[in-house]
Amino acid sequence: MTHLGSPHDAYDFIEQIGDGSFGTVHKAQHKISHKLVAVKVMKKKHTTIEECQGQFEPKLLDLLPAHINIVQLYDSYLSPNCELSFIMEYMDGGNLYQLMRERRHHNLPFNHCELRSIL
Numbered sequence: 001m002t003h004l005g006s007p008h009d010a011y012d013f014i015e016q017i018g019d020g021s022f023g024t025v026h027k028a029q030h031k032i033s034h035k036l037v038a039v040k041v042m043k044k045k046h047t048t049i050e051e052c053q054g055q056f057e058p059k060l061l062d063l064l065p066a067h068i069n070i071v072q073l074y075d076s077y078l079s080p081n082c083e084l085s086f087i088m089e090y091m092d093g094g095n096l097y098q099l100m101r102e103r104r105h106h107n108l109p110f111n112h113c114e115l116r117s118i119l
């Protein structure tokens with residue numbers, strides 16, 4: 001379900017944590033519950049709810065069964081300035097590239113079990 005309105009009304013944006021091909025990702029905190037979330041603000045502008053609901057990523061996340069290795073999608077917003085934002089579970093471990101660099105730096109290669117869970 002996409003809400004009409006800005007995610008800034010419900011969340012305090014803390015910092016930008018990523019920049020992908022399709023959107024920028026921010027760490028944010030719900031103003032009432034204080035729960036930390038990741039907000040992905042899509043680069044492409046959208047004008048209608050129907051257009052937002054046709055997006056591939058949220059459709060896929062909705063279809064997948066709950067799993068600890070799959071980020072949960074909580075909500076989405078369509079702002080008056082035509083920005084579409086997804087509110088997602090916040091993962092605080094960094095991305096795979098950062099993890100690989102850190103492990104290499106400490107000379108700690110992944111074992112078979114870890115590789116299987118990543119792939």
Ligand SMILES: Nc1ncnc2c1ncn2[C@@H]1O[C@H](COP(=O)(O)OP(=O)(O)OP(=O)(O)O)[C@@H](O)[C@H]1O
Pocket residue numbers: 017018019020021022023024025038040071088089090091092094095
């Ligand atoms: N749910 C999340 N919790 C914490 N950080 C996240 C979350 N989602 C994305 N990020 C951070 O934001 C970065 C960009 O994510 P995004 O999904 O926009 O692109 P990507 O999948 O990394 O790259 P691309 O879309 O270009 O293939 C990620 O690399 C990660 O560091």
